[in-house]
Amino acid sequence: MKPAPRRVGTVERRGTGTNIGRGDCTESRKCKPTSEHKDRSVKSVGLLGSELLGALCEADQARLLPHLDAQTLRTGHIIHEPGEIVQHVYFPRNDALIAFLVPMADGETIEISMTGREGAVGGIVSEGQLPAFARCCVHHGGPFFRMPVAALEEIKEKVPAVRMLFARYADCMAAQLFQSIACNARHSIEQRAARWLCAAVNRTGSQEVTLTQAQLGGFLGVGRSYVTRIIGRLKDDGILATRRGAIIVLRPRKLRTLSCDCSALVAAHFRAVMAGLYPPEVVDALAACQDGE
Numbered sequence: 304m305k306p307a308p309r310r311v312g313t314v315e316r317r318g319t320g321t322n323i324g325r326g327d328c329t330e331s332r333k334c335k336p337t338s339e340h341k342d343r344s345v346k347s348v349g350l351l352g353s354e355l356l357g358a359l360c361e362a363d364q365a366r367l368l369p370h371l372d373a374q375t376l377r378t379g380h381i382i383h384e385p386g387e388i389v390q391h392v393y394f395p396r397n398d399a400l401i402a403f404l405v406p407m408a409d410g411e412t413i414e415i416s417m418t419g420r421e422g423a424v425g426g427i428v429s430e431g432q433l434p435a436f437a438r439c440c441v442h443h444g445g446p447f448f449r450m451p452v453a454a455l456e457e458i459k460e461k462v463p464a465v466r467m468l469f470a471r472y473a474d475c476m477a478a479q480l481f482q483s484i485a486c487n488a489r490h491s492i493e494q495r496a497a498r499w500l501c502a503a504v505n506r507t508g509s510q511e512v513t514l515t516q517a518q519l520g521g522f523l524g525v526g527r528s529y530v531t532r533i534i535g536r537l538k539d540d541g542i543l544a545t546r547r548g549a550i551i552v553l554r555p556r557k558l559r560t561l562s563c564d565c566s567a568l569v570a571a572h573f574r575a576v577m578a579g580l581y582p583p584e585v586v587d588a589l590a591a592c593q594d595g596e
């Protein structure tokens with residue numbers, strides 16, 4: 304059994320690092336979900352695995368529940384391509400990760416952000432029904448909730464706390480992107496590599512990161528030989544190990560000391576923005592809203 308979702312006050316523990324580099328989700332076609340089914344356990348355990356949804360009180364979770372479709376999606380699954388109309392919001396659960404990638408004119412794709420169980424993708428800023436700018440791709444396969452954007456928008460109109468949660472989360476997404484730009488401009492490849500791996504470990508809860516060295520080089524925007532040297536040094540220090548298709552973080556705390564502080568800065572913003580989701584005035588408004596239904 305996976306741990307139950309935590310409240311907003313612990314969102315920062317998930318890590319909030321983002322990275323810019325060439326992404327690995329270059330698969331151009333949409334693959335079918337490995338299984339697509341209604342998760343019958345959802346109702347009994349709450350919104351298992353999504354920190355963002357877990358931040359809502361039970362009454363607000365119950366409003367979303369009928370609209371949530373539990374799916375399992377494979378790594379590489381394309382959620383939407385640039386230009387496609389965004390019609391669904393996806394909530395990664397447990398160890399699932401989603402990446403935003405921007406295809407470039409030379410055929411490369413640049414990863415601009417990573418979203419795990421602390422967040423969601425799909426119309427978070429635009430409120431959906433508009434063309435997507437970036438490619439959205441499953442970076443680490445796993446369980447998700449999918450919900451029609453229209454249903455979410457309808458609930459947001461009625462429930463201040465739900466509207467506030469997503470507005471605040473949109474602000475946090477912007478903070479991630481701002482910090483990524485600054486990180487890319489200022490911090491070393493080594494720091495960014497450590498940051499990226501720490502963020503992946505934090506989000507998935509696993510010290511084994513499914514990623515090749517070539518893919519990591521792509522995320523960081525450097526060649527494979529450069530990454531091989533960095534990984535080699537970290538292996539010599541007993542911090543990392545590798546196996547085919549994966550990098551294993553043996554000493555997460557040590558790796559964290561080698562990372563820049565960008566993730567910590569974004570996490571602090573998460574903590575400040577997401578705290579106090581239900582202040583008294585919102586609770587009053589929520590109660591009034593509920594009374595009126």
Ligand SMILES: [Zn+2]
Nearest residue numbers: 486490563565
């Ligand atoms: Zn940085």
